[in-house]
Amino acid sequence: MEKGKIIFLNGVSSSGKSTLAKLLQGKLTEPYCWLSLDNFLSTIHDKFYNSEYRATLRQAMRAMHHTIKLFSDLGLNVIVDHVLEKQEWLEECVKILNESSVLFVHVTCPLEELRRREKERGDRPIGQAEGQLTQLNPKDTYDITVDTAKKSCVDEIIDILNYPEKLAAFKILWAKYNK
Numbered sequence: 612m613e614k615g616k617i618i619f620l621n622g623v624s625s626s627g628k629s630t631l632a633k634l635l636q637g638k639l640t641e642p643y644c645w646l647s648l649d650n651f652l653s654t655i656h657d658k659f660y661n662s663e664y665r666a667t668l669r670q671a672m673r674a675m676h677h678t679i680k681l682f683s684d685l686g687l688n689v690i691v692d693h694v695l696e697k698q699e700w701l702e703e704c705v706k707i708l709n710e711s712s713v714l715f716v717h718v719t720c721p722l723e724e725l726r727r728r729e730k731e732r733g734d735r736p737i738g739q740a741e742g743q744l745t746q747l748n749p750k751d752t753y754d755i756t757v758d759t760a761k762k763s764c765v766d767e768i769i770d771i772l773n774y775p776e777k778l779a780a781f782k783i784l785w786a787k788y789n790k
């Protein structure tokens with residue numbers, strides 16, 4: 612069985628990953644399952660947001676990373692909507708997905724737009740997105756960077772899928788972490 616393709620969207624909160632994922636699903640010519648960090652985190656009930664939350668969060672995060680691989684291994688294409696705030700999360704994803712075809716997309720938009728979206732959403736602490744900007748990993752190794760304030764970003768992502776040889780970011784990171 613052929614593995615499914617993975618479009619891995621990485622960007623701070625309110626950068627437009629979820630909207631981009633939905634637009635991609637509508638425009639791609641093959642079905643893609645959407646796996647979202649928000650959905651995985653929502654599997655933890657609010658009453659567990661206490662001292663044990665970090666351990667439960669870590670387990671849910673690991674489950675998401677393995678689920679991405681499971682879907683791909685079963686031949687399903689996947690769009691991943693993630694915020695890789697910790698280096699260990701990035702390294703885990705690279706380790707788990709190193710044999711998969713991954714298009715690694717850095718999702719951005721101008722800071723003013725982040726602030727506007729965050730305020731408009733009303734379901735995130737004000738300043739969360741801006742605070743994540745310095746924590747996002749990696750800083751520079753992506754197959755493509757898109758600005759969701761521009762209308763062309765969906766087409767840019769779909770276009771690069773036609774050139775599998777350009778999907779090198781995860782391979783570069785795998786080599787870097789396994790020296």
